[in-house]
Each structure stands twice: as structure tokens, then as C-alpha cells.
Amino acid sequence: MNRADSSALRAAMLAAADDIIAAEPELTRIDMVIGDGDHGIGMKTGFTALRRMLLENEYPTPYALFHACGLCLVKSMGGSSGVLFGTLLIGGLEAIEGLDSLGGREMCAFLAGGIDAVVRRGRAKPGYKTMVDALLPAKARMEAALTQTDDVGRVLAAAEAGALEGVEATKDMLPRLGRSRGFRETALGWPDPGAVSVSVLLGGLRRGLDGE
Amino acid sequence: MHWFAETREDYCPRWFEAMAGAFPERWRAMEGQSPSAVLLKRAPTPDRVQVIISGGGSNGPFIPGFVGEGMADAAVVGPPYTAPSAYALYEAGLALGREKGVLLLYNNYMGDYLNNDMADELLRLEGVRVEQVLCCDDMGQAIGEPRENRGGRIGIAYVIRVAAEAARRGLPLEEVARLARKAAARLSTLCVTVDPELSHVTYGKGFSDEPGFLERDGATVAGTAEETVELLLKDVEPRADERVYMLVNRLRLTSYSDSFVMAGCLKAAFEKRRPLAQMRVGGYMQVMDVYGYTVTLLCADAELDDYLAGSLAGDGFLL
Numbered sequence: 001m002n003r004a005d006s007s008a009l010r011a012a013m014l015a016a017a018d019d020i021i022a023a024e025p026e027l028t029r030i031d032m033v034i035g036d037g038d039h040g041i042g043m044k045t046g047f048t049a050l051r052r053m054l055l056e057n058e059y060p061t062p063y064a065l066f067h068a069c070g071l072c073l074v075k076s077m078g079g080s081s082g083v084l085f086g087t088l089l090i091g092g093l094e095a096i097e098g099l100d101s102l103g104g105r106e107m108c109a110f111l112a113g114g115i116d117a118v119v120r121r122g123r124a125k126p127g128y129k130t131m132v133d134a135l136l137p138a139k140a141r142m143e144a145a146l147t148q149t150d151d152v153g154r155v156l157a158a159a160e161a162g163a164l165e166g167v168e169a170t171k172d173m174l175p176r177l178g179r180s181r182g183f184r185e186t187a188l189g190w191p192d193p194g195a196v197s198v199s200v201l202l203g204g205l206r207r208g209l210d211g212e
Numbered sequence: 213m214h215w216f217a218e219t220r221e222d223y224c225p226r227w228f229e230a231m232a233g234a235f236p237e238r239w240r241a242m243e244g245q246s247p248s249a250v251l252l253k254r255a256p257t258p259d260r261v262q263v264i265i266s267g268g269g270s271n272g273p274f275i276p277g278f279v280g281e282g283m284a285d286a287a288v289v290g291p292p293y294t295a296p297s298a299y300a301l302y303e304a305g306l307a308l309g310r311e312k313g314v315l316l317l318y319n320n321y322m323g324d325y326l327n328n329d330m331a332d333e334l335l336r337l338e339g340v341r342v343e344q345v346l347c348c349d350d351m352g353q354a355i356g357e358p359r360e361n362r363g364g365r366i367g368i369a370y371v372i373r374v375a376a377e378a379a380r381r382g383l384p385l386e387e388v389a390r391l392a393r394k395a396a397a398r399l400s401t402l403c404v405t406v407d408p409e410l411s412h413v414t415y416g417k418g419f420s421d422e423p424g425f426l427e428r429d430g431a432t433v434a435g436t437a438e439e440t441v442e443l444l445l446k447d448v449e450p451r452a453d454e455r456v457y458m459l460v461n462r463l464r465l466t467s468y469s470d471s472f473v474m475a476g477c478l479k480a481a482f483e484k485r486r487p488l489a490q491m492r493v494g495g496y497m498q499v500m501d502v503y504g505y506t507v508t509l510l511c512a513d514a515e516l517d518d519y520l521a522g523s524l525a526g527d528g529f530l531l
Contacts, residue, residue, distance in 0.1 A: 067337070071299070071334065074297070074298050074299050074302075074330060074334070075297070075299040078247075078297050079323075080322070080323065080326050082297070082298070083298055083326045083327055083329075083330045084326075086298070086330060087330060087333070090333060090334070090337070091333070093337070117333075121326060121329055121330070122326075
């Protein structure tokens with residue numbers, strides 16, 4: 001898989017939606033300990049709506065696909081998770097305007113734009129135990145991979161690996177933002193559920209492109 | 213709100229539909245945004261900048277009571293104490309702002325910022341021009357921190373007036389936003405809650421029950437007015453070229469007559485120090501079930517002053 005067109009990317013988003021839905025019990029279990037317990041259900045709600053939308057529609061370009069996906073999450077999820085996962089898919093659209101397919105370089109520019117938008121909008125700094133702690137290592141690993149390859153699947157695999165490293169690192173962090181700030185002590189040893197969702201999403205995209 | 217719990221899922225859509233049903237000549241509700249809700253003016257004025265105000269659904273008259281002629285073009289609310297969805301804000305912006313753009317005006321809370329900022333991005337992708345203005349007038353919270361960390365209270369009423377008047381005059385979006393930001397930067401609101409049985413006063417309570425910063429036992433009405441004015445002036449420091457406007461907002465358990473007597477004392481205390489351009493009194497934002505007031509000062513230079521002439525009738529209040 002060197003480049004991915006909108007139908008391949010649609011399949012990848014469907015796989016990612018399946019993985020998020022399947023991860024709901026795990027996300028809920030983590031968020032029950034260190035948050036208010038609604039992260040898993042919120043993600044499942046959003047990605048169930050996303051899955052339904054994708055099954056009923058075709059998209060002419062990657063831009064149209066990711067724009068529709070971002071809007072769908074914002075509309076169906078509500079709360080800050082809906083905005084931030086919507087931002088991840090919408091913030092980098094400029095980089096892929098007018099393209100029929102994405103290679104590794106374009107996928108990296110698209111995701112990096114979304115990641116930068118989440119960092120800017122969410123006002124979370126690295127180390128605050130948030131999704132940003134999975135997104136920034138994902139971006140770094142993607143950018144490093146580009147020196148070796150322009151294969152879109154390999155770039156996504158690098159993003160997933162970076163996100164998983166970030167998830168591990170959040171286990172040793174104390175929460176600094178939002179409601180989980182109130183659960184500081186018990187949060188040690190647990191990953192941030194938003195960071196876990198990022199790794200599941202990127203992993204699902206990679207798996208869907210591989211046709212697994 | 214327990215008695216209304218059965219309506220919780222679609223409380224705000226039902227609220228706005230009933231407002232439009234009761235006063236159809238004034239308002240129209242946009243459908244399909246549940247659990248958020250959108251209220252629009254019955255007769256839109258699309259040939260000028262549109263002002264959209266938003267926040268958590270609360271008890272009013274702010275936010276939806278500020279939609280009307282000379283005020284905001286739309287109000288978007290989330291469920292009670294919850295920010296509206298970015299999607300509802302986006303739909304309101306698309307419906308109104310295609311021609312001259314929209315001003316998203318709201319109080320500075322995390323959920324409101326996230327959703328307005330997202331709506332801003334979504335609207336720009338559709339070619340709608342957007343500016344955001346945040347109000348940070350609550351001097352009782354985030355003390356010692358930068359002003360932009362403060363939340364917003366009812367000082368936003370003046371910003372709505374300035375923005376709406378600038379829009380009415382046909383100014384371009386950037387100019388409407390500049391004037392609104394100028395007003396927002398020269399505002400301060402102090403919450404004064406009272407236990408009347410014990411003559412105990414608390415200054416600076418937040419509206420989600422965040423503690424205040426100063427307590428007084430055995431407080432008198434006149435003494436409280438003096439201290440309130442002192443604290444506000446120290447925060448906002450009016451310049452010589454500015455005229456000062458005062459807004460006295462009664463909280464829910466405060467009587468109509470008490471609020472005017474208190475306002476008279478505040479005016480007297482203020483005018484010992486400098487002249488007051490105008491004082492208004494009413495129930496503009498009655499979110500707290502307590503006895504007390506919020507008192508807002510706006511410092512307006514000659515340019516802003518020009519946008520504050522006359523009076524406006526909202527739903528159940530004069531401003």
C-alpha cells in the first residue's frame with residue numbers, strides 16, 4: 001500500500017470505528033477509576049454514528065471523507081471529546097485539499113495538522129496526562145518515518161507505535177487538567193483514556209489500510 | 213430542577229420552542245439541535261453582521277432574553293450548566309452569517325471556548341467569516357492570575373449592546389469585533405451574596421458555588437455598598453477619559469424593592485468618588501438561588517460611549 005484513495009481510507013475509518021466500539025469496556029474501566037466514567041460511552045456513541053454514516057455514503061476525495069467524519073463526531077458526541085476528536089480529523093484538512101489519494105507524506109501532513117490543532121485548542125501541555133501525550137509522540141514517529149518511506153501504511157504504523165509509547169508514558173503522569181485532576185493519586189499507574197483512544201484510532205486506521 | 217427531571221433530555225429545545233410559541237412575533241426556534249437549542253429573531257436582518265451569544269442553558273433572562281431588536285441575533289445554549297455543542301453553533305452560524313459574517317460572543321468557560329472555537333473552524337471551512345469575543349469580567353475568581361483566566365458573568369450584557377449597535381450601523385465584522393473586545397476589556401463584575409438573617413456578606417462567589425474571597429460579619433447595606441464600589445474600582449481602575457456605567461443584577465432570592473434600595477446605595481457610594489454615567493437595575497441573569505447581587509462596572513471612552521445611548525427592552529428587563 002503506497003498511496004490510499006478515498007475508498008481505501010473509508011475502509012480504514014470503518015476499521016477504526018469498529019476498534020473504538022470494541023474498546024468501550026476497557027475505556028470505561030479506566031475512566032471509572034481516574035475520570036467520571038463517560039469517556040468510553042461517549043466514544044462508542046460517536047463512532048457508532050460514524051460507522052453508520054460511512055456505510056451509507058461514498059466520498060469523492062479524502063478531504064470530503066475526513067470532513068464528514070469530523071463533523072459527525074462533533075455532532076454526535078458532544079462535550080469536549082467530540083470537539084477534540086473532531087478537531088483531530090478537521091484541523092489538518094488544508095494539507096490534503098484537492099488530492100485524490102494520500103501517500104505517507106500527505107497522511108503525515110494531514111494528521112500533524114490535526115494534532116497541532118488539538119494542542120492549540122485543548123490548551124493541554126505535554127505531561128498533563130491527556131490525549132496530547134499520545135498525539136505528540138505519534139507525530140514525532142511519523143515525521144521520523146518519512147525519512148525512510150513514503151508508504152502511507154508504514155507512516156500510519158509509525159504513528160500507532162508513537163501513540164502506544166505515549167499511552168505507556170501517561171501511566172506515570174499526574175492529571176493536570178479537567179475532571180481527572182480531582183483523582184490525582186489514584187490516577188498513577190493508569191493510562192489516560194483519551195490517549196488510549198488515540199492509539200486505538202490510529203491502530204484501527206493502520207489495520208483497515210492493511211486490509212486486516 | 214428535580215420536578216423537571218423528566219424533561220432533562222430535551223429541556224432546552226422545549227424551553228425555546230415554548231418561548232417562540234408564546235411570543236411568535238419576536239422569536240423562532242431552530243429545530244433538530246437537541247440537547248442544545250437555538251433561538252433566532254423572528255425577522256432576521258441578514259444584510260449585516262450577526263451576533264450569536266451562547267453558553268450553558270440556565271434560568272434567564274440571559275441568554276435567550278437577549279435575542280431581539282437592538283440585541284443579539286441568536287442564542288445557542290447547551291443543557292443546563294453545560295456548553296452548547298459546536299454543531300448547534302455551526303448550524304446557527306450557517307443559517308445567519310453567510311453574507312456579512314458572525315460574531316461568536318460568550319463567557320470564558322472551557323466548554324464554551326472549545327465549542328465556539330470548533331464552530332469557528334467549521335464555519336470558516338464553509339466560507340463564513342467569523343470573529344470570537346470572550347468576556348472575562350468575574351473579578352471574584354482566578355485572583356492574581358491573568359485576566360483571561362477569569363470566567364464571565366453578566367458584564368456580557370454591555371458587550372452585547374455594543375456589538376449589536378455596531379452591527380446595526382452596518383460596520384464590518386472586524387470593526388464590530390474590535391469594539392466588542394474593547395468593551396469586554398474594560399469590564400468588571402463582583403458577586404455579593406448576603407445572609408440577611410445574620411448580616412453576613414460574601415464577596416466573589418462563583419456561580420457554581422466556588423467560594424468567595426472575602427467575608428464580612430455584621431455588614432450594613434450602606435457599608436456593603438461602599439466596600440463593593442471600592443473593590444470594583446480597584447479592579448477596573450477607570451481612566452480620566454472614561455465614563456462609568458453600572459449594572460446591578462439581583463440574584464433570585466432578592467426582592468425587586470431591595471435591589472433598587474441597594475442600587476441607590478451603590479450609586480451614592482460611587483458618586484462620592486466620581487460621576488456615574490448611568491446605572492441600570494434588574495434581574496438580567498438569575499442563575500444563583502441566593503439573596504444578593506452582582507454589580508458590574510463598564511468603563512467607556514468616547515468611542516464606546518457612542519454605542520451605549522438610549523435604552524433597550526429585553527424580555528423582562530430594561531438595559
